[in-house]
Amino acid sequence: MKKITALAAIVLFAGAAAAQTHTEIGDAPQLLFGQDTGAGSLNFIAGALGSSADVDLYAITITDFANFSATVNTNAGIDTQLFLFNAAGLGIVFNDDFGAGLTSALVPSAFITANGQYFLAISSYNIDPTSSAGNIFPNTFSGQIGATGAGAAAALSGWTGAGFVSGTGEYEIRLTGAAGAIIPTPGAAALLGLGGLAAFRRRR
Secondary structure, three states, rough: OHHHHHHHHHHHHHHHHHEEEOOOOOOOOOOOOEEOOOOOOOOEEEEEOOOHHHHEEEEEEEEOOHEEEEEEEEOOOOOOEEEEOOOOOOOEEEEEEEEOOOOOOOOOOOOOOOOEEEEEEEEOOOOEEEOOOEEOOOOOOOOOOOOOOOOOOOOOOOEEEEOOOHOOOOEEEEEEEEEOOOOHHHHHHHHHHHHHHHHHHOOO
């Protein structure tokens, strides 16, 4: 019995440890609904920008919006940008240069006002998100900037700009106040909806 309990504890510990870091699978999508980051706590996202035009978008859950942060660490000193979108794909906040360096960070701010599902994107400098109405964020270099571009009222639909070679390389995004997120595929979401309807009908 003790051996079984110990084995179960090891499996649970391994699962919890794995949930703390999400490593990019292949090349993360640039558009909604991004790449799932699993279930459980999420402390790090590790990946790479393979070209100057590459963008990686990840689905995350903010669990403590007042203390949420996302900070880019790189070994190559790449010039990054970070963007946060809500569950509908609308822009929330972005940062290009944090402090004196070229890496980016989103730290607790008034732009993030609730827990829930979000999408976190990382790009090289000058690759910016667009919607059907234009650029979602203004083109600026410092500070945390809200979505005030011409395309701010519509959801993310593309990316524009010419990235720099200095924007390629491996990155690590350190997170606080966050957990992973699993986004159902449209087919799965439809099946879940039908299942819920069937259960409702059975109850009646």
